[in-house]
Amino acid sequence: MLCLIISTITFAQPTNNDICNAIPIFVNPIGSSPNCFGQFPYDNAGANDEVGEMPASCYGIPGAQTVWFSFVAPFNGYVTVSTNFFGGTNIDTQIAIWEGTINCPTPNFNSFTEIACSEDVNTVSGNFLSEIPATAVIPGVTYYVQAAGWNGRTGTFCLDIAAASPCNNNFACEMGETVCSCSDCFCAAQIVGIEWPALSPTDTALYCPEE
Numbered sequence: 735m736l737c738l739i740i741s742t743i744t745f746a747q748p749t750n751n752d753i754c755n756a757i758p759i760f761v762n763p764i765g766s767s768p769n770c771f772g773q774f775p776y777d778n779a780g781a782n783d784e785v786g787e788m789p790a791s792c793y794g795i796p797g798a799q800t801v802w803f804s805f806v807a808p809f810n811g812y813v814t815v816s817t818n819f820f821g822g823t824n825i826d827t828q829i830a831i832w833e834g835t836i837n838c839p840t841p842n843f844n845s846f847t848e849i850a851c852s853e854d855v856n857t858v859s860g861n862f863l864s865e866i867p868a869t870a871v872i873p874g875v876t877y878y879v880q881a882a883g884w885n886g887r888t889g890t891f892c893l894d895i896a897a898a899s900p901c902n903n904n905f906a907c908e909m910g911e912t913v914c915s916c917s918d919c920f921c922a923a924q925i926v927g928i929e930w931p932a933l934s935p936t937d938t939a940l941y942c943p944e945e
């Protein structure tokens with residue numbers, strides 16, 4: 735008698751597989767160190783897509799193994815979202831910021847709007863990690879971050895969300911100051927009482943005077 739033993743490897747679903755179980759992420763202050771730097775606490779192995787869930791526009795080949803995070807937009811109105819940290823086993827992440835009415839426990843993804851997304855920003859050493867640059871958000875509003883892997887890539891990763899200066903994207907200052915250049919981010923930082931690090935001498939010279 736021939737006994738055939740078939741073994742299968744299965745992964746438990748991540749706790750944040752569904753958007754209604756999104757992991758809340760604390761938004762770091764401008765210029766701070768990533769809150770999971772050197773650690774890779776998140777994992778999309780075993781995750782799947784929900785009914786009606788959509789890939790973001792920038793995904794090369796969308797991965798269906800999505801996990802979700804949420805954050806409350808900071809008062810200065812700009813955030814960056816990044817998985818661009820070497821060391822996790824998911825070496826080809828893809829991430830997007832979405833906004834919408836979540837309507838748990840049966841989320842209606844038709845109400846969702848893509849705010850920003852990123853596929854690859856760092857292709858060193860075979861990694862294809864993701865980073866959304868400074869993106870305008872409405873202070874106090876809850877947003878959702880969808881994270882997956884290109885073409886089904888899975889594994890561990892770090893995800894960091896931080897308040898940002900609009901300077902990175904050449905956005906106009908929305909703090910009521912006269913806009914004279916990209917250095918207006920410095921004006922915004924001054925107004926909200928934040929010390930803005932790493933300004934070049936050129937940036938300092940272009941600082942907008944108070945009117």
Ligand SMILES: [Ca+2]
Pocket residue numbers: 750751752753781782783784799800801802
């Ligand atoms: Ca999912």
Ligand SMILES: [Ca+2]
Pocket residue numbers: 826827828852853854862863864884
């Ligand atoms: Ca990628």
